[in-house]
Amino acid sequence: MKSNATPFVLLPPRLTVVFTLARLLQRMELSAAPIDARQYRSVATRLAEELGAVPADEPLAAILQAHPAAAELYENLYYAHAGLCRTPLELAAEAEADTLALLARASRAA
Incomplete structure (x- = not known):
C-alpha cells in the first residue's frame, strides 16, 4: 500500500x-x-x-x-544558472513554449 x-x-x-x-x-x-x-x-x-x-x-x-x-x-x-531547476520537465518546456509564443505575438503587434 x-x-x-x-x-x-x-x-x-x-x-x-x-x-x-x-x-x-x-x-x-x-x-x-x-x-x-x-x-x-x-x-x-x-x-x-x-x-x-x-x-x-x-x-x-x-x-x-x-x-x-x-x-x-x-x-x-537561480534561474540564470539552472533554469527551471525545480519544475518538472514537462511544465518547464510548456512555460518556455508559452513564453516564446507570447514574445512572437508581442513582436508582431509592435
Missing part, C-alpha cells in the same frame, strides 16, 4: 529561519484575506537572502518540496 505521508527529514538548526519564512510565505500565498504588499515583499526578500546563504542539500529540498511558494522563489533566484 502506498503511503501519502510526507517523509520525515531532520531539520538542521541552520535552516530554522528558512523553514519559518517558507512557512510564512506559503501561508500568505494561500490566505483568502488581503496581504499587505510591503509585508509580503519583506518576507520574500528575507527568505531570498536566507536561501542564498544555505547549501542546496536534502533538508533544504524537503523544505522547498513542502512549501511551493518558497520553491518558486528559490527557482527564480
